[in-house]
Amino acid sequence: MPSIQYDKLVRDKIPEVIAASGKRPVADLLPAQEIQAALERKLLEEVREYLDSRSIEEMADVLEVLRGIAFHRGVSWDEIERERMRKREERGGFEKGVRLLSVESR
Secondary structure (H helix, E strand, O other): OOOOOOOOOOOOOHHHHHHHOOOOOOOOOOOHHHHHHHHHHHHHHHHHHHHHHOOHHHHHHHHHHHHHHHHHHOOOHHHHHHHHHHHHHHHOOOOOOOOOOOOOOO
């Protein structure tokens, strides 16, 4: 039976999805010390896919990888949201599209 090699981090249920399609997935669990680096590679992959497609699906994938990174760093999503809101209150968001052209000395 021909196989396709991947050697990359995938969502937890992907082996089940593949098996349900009648194919035989070969998967294992990464050692704990390798998960963070694998998630960071996955983040780059998902950001590239989002930039290529601009799809909501890929945007959701980026967010899910970020949630995984937070989980493995022991950071709660609530903590990240609090920091996001603190910075938003202090510096604003990105809704207006403000572009800084230069800063002049006084």
